[in-house]
Amino acid sequence: MKFCMMLMILVPLMTLGCEESTEPSQEGPLESLPDESSTDVGAYSGLDTITVADSTGGSEMGTSDVTEGEPDAGSDVEETSADAIADVEETEPVEWSEELCKSDEERGYSVGEVMAPLDFYSCDGEVFSTENLCGAKATWVFIVHAWCGECRKLSKETEAIAKEYVPQGVAVVQLLVHSYEHQLPTSTDCQEWTEEFGLEQTLTLYDPVVKNILLQESQQTGLSVFLDSEQRIVSKEHFYDAESVRSTLDQLMGQ
Secondary structure (H helix, E strand, O other), X not given: OHHHHHHHHHHHHHHHHHHHHHOOOOOHHHHHOOOOOOHHHOOHHHOOOEXXXXXXXXXXXXXXXXXXXXXXXXXXXXXXXXXXXXXXXXOOOOOOOHHHOOOOOOEEOOOOOEEOOOEEEEOOOOEEEHXXXXXXXXXXXXXXXXXXXXXXXXXXXXXXXXXXXXXHOEEEEEEEEXXXXXXXXXXXXXXXXXXXXXXXXXXXXXXXXXXXXXXXXXXXXXXXXXXXXXXXXXXXXXXXXXXXHHHHXXXXXXX
């Protein structure tokens, strides 16, 4: 009898305990959300609304909308938000592309004209059209001869200029048109030139078919061609000092 009475007391208590343990915690689904102190999601904690893709094309929900019975919701939110942040970071700054060319004007190669497309080569031997520079806020094309002392002098400072202006949306380009041996350049010449002057943010191209002659207006070496945001040729200069280049770029940028 005593044993039966003990069972009658203990069974309800055990049942009550099971019910409490199976009830979802209000904070359970949010445990997988990143800590605001995490270095991986520094910008994440400021998001009020998160877009979560689903089979119907997507829906919006706030972190407070995560409901009971959805144990995977937190991880889905975390992954989707991280992807969204990564996409924003990857799209800044805007890449240059021929798709961004907007002018319908007649084009040419003289000062005041929107520059017509020219095909050169990247150091890996791939064709590179100047149309791919569309979208830049300004462009500096420095036409260099490897044997030209003044060209080499300014080339030593070109990468410093690129590191200063490329983050502002400026395209800095060196176009190699002659090798050290006064020959038309090859991809090897282009690569050696890039390595010699440590050109990383500077876009280095070479011209093995003398198309640069369309931009030349004299026999003088080291021509600098400056373009505005519409790819219009603003000026052609024979600068051999970095400060003159910076001054011209500042004027193009409205500084």
